[in-house]
Amino acid sequence: MIVHFAVDLHRELLHSRQEKLDTVISSPFSIAAVLSMTLAGARGKTAEELLSVLRVKDDKVHENFAAFLPKLSSHSHKLQFHLANRIYSDQKFPVVENYVAFLNSSYVSTILSVEFEKSESVRAEINDWVKVTTESKIVDMLGPGIVTASTGVILVSAIYFRGLWELPFPTSSTSRHEFNVNSKTKVEVDMMHQKQEFAIARSDELKARAIEMPYKGGKASMVILLPDDIDGLSHLEHHLSHCKLSTILADLKETPNVQVSLPKLSFQQGLSLKSTLTAMGLNDLFSTSCDLSGMFKTGRPSVFELVHRVFLQIDEGGTEPGPATAGEASAPAGPEAAQTTEFLVDHPFMLLVLKSKSDVVLFIGSVRRP
Incomplete structure (x- = not known):
């Protein structure tokens, strides 16, 4: 479901980075999920480009996420996994009710109408929601200037992960x-x-x-x-x-x-993915040609940005100190010992x-x- 997209995305992130970074890390799963949420409301060429970049077929992608997301959440206590994906749109674009219901049932997520003219207030609201959802692991999701009064739609994708090893390191x-x-x-x-x-x-x-x-x-x-x-x-x-x-x-x-x-290792990295995704073939989504008529009753807003932040922690891997051994x-006995x-x-x-x-x-x- 995600391997092909993951390799494409990582290659483009490496290619398009303007500064040499010591670490380049992303969550293809989290990004694909919020793009698939967008796909559900996209039509025409916008939808075609999303399908092409995600390398999926329309009749399967939503079904796969709907089956997978609840399973992942059920293991969150073992994996310390927190996902914060959401779409924010300006309140002047009324949202289709069926689309809201679909996001809730298939993606355990939603789209929220906000007043982007009050950009700093909206930025604080988004940052607070991500902070709470990731249990304060990810703060300041959106930096100053990321949202403006002219923003129509913004996609938010944040994920925190600290797995507990099956075999912890002493x-x-x-x-x-x-x-x-x-x-x-x-x-x-x-x-x-x-x-x-x-x-x-x-x-x-x-x-x-x-x-x-x-x-x-x-x-x-x-x-x-x-x-x-x-x-x-x-x-x-x-x-x-x-x-x-x-x-x-x-x-x-x-x-x-x-x-x-x-x-x-402990990584926290924020990425604004508009330029990366455009280079991968998502042109309509970020342009005036964007067709999200399955998402909005009226108006033709385009996506202003997809903001992504990851926090990945790799340590000895136990919540409790294990035995010394x-x-x-x-x-093993015999020749294998050497x-x-x-x-x-x-x-x-x-x-x-x-x-x-x-x-x-x-x-x-x-x-x-x-």
Whole structure:
């Protein structure tokens, strides 16, 4: 449902960024959800472009989200997952009642009519709602000037995630370790360590290895794509396609005695996606040609901006301190005891958070400096 869009989006974010960022991370799932909400009210060329960019078929996308979103919410206590997606429109454009009912039933969301002429008041209202919905993890969703008196429609997409590992890293093993930003620059990071059985794979085309680390409850997992070379991330980003990603994920194989070392990370990143989505082919949505006649009874407003913010936290992964031996594998007897596979994440890499047993990409990112 999301893999193809996720790869397209990440590639365009990397290509279109005007400044070199140490981390580029987004939630394709969250963005696709708010775009699909918009699709439900779009008509004509606007709808066609949304379908094309999302790489979905109209008769399935809403059905898939309607089935998936309640399941995700039901696991939020294990995944610490908070999603804040909403559409805001100016009150001078009356909203179709059936559209409001559809958003509520299929997306557990809504569209709110506001008075954009009072732009600072509206900005504060949106920021307060996101702050409450994400339990104060995401604050100041919209910066000054994001909404103006001339804004017709704005799409808001925010997501906070902190998963609890199925196999937590023992906090006593976390230590300072060098991370190679590139072949010339090193920084010190807090590195987590554990030896366990993990699924790993390799792609010669991508010149990278992959490791999958499941979250508690088996409903989601994190996959790290680690280039073979310190300076290999650009090659991985350039050559990654949805087919190659699907292949390496399918090739993941459980392997005993994997010594994994992973930096502790905490990312919060805000993105205004209008230019990125326009480059991907969404032209009508942000122009005067925008057709949202399934959303509004009268008027022809266009979408002013899609504002997206993510907060992703990666740590040892327990709400309660575990026993001192948590995350330590028992040593096998015989020849296998000497066969340890090292997976040392000490240079730039990609990460994905995936919904287990599905092609839903909750997060995708490139990390150059933790």
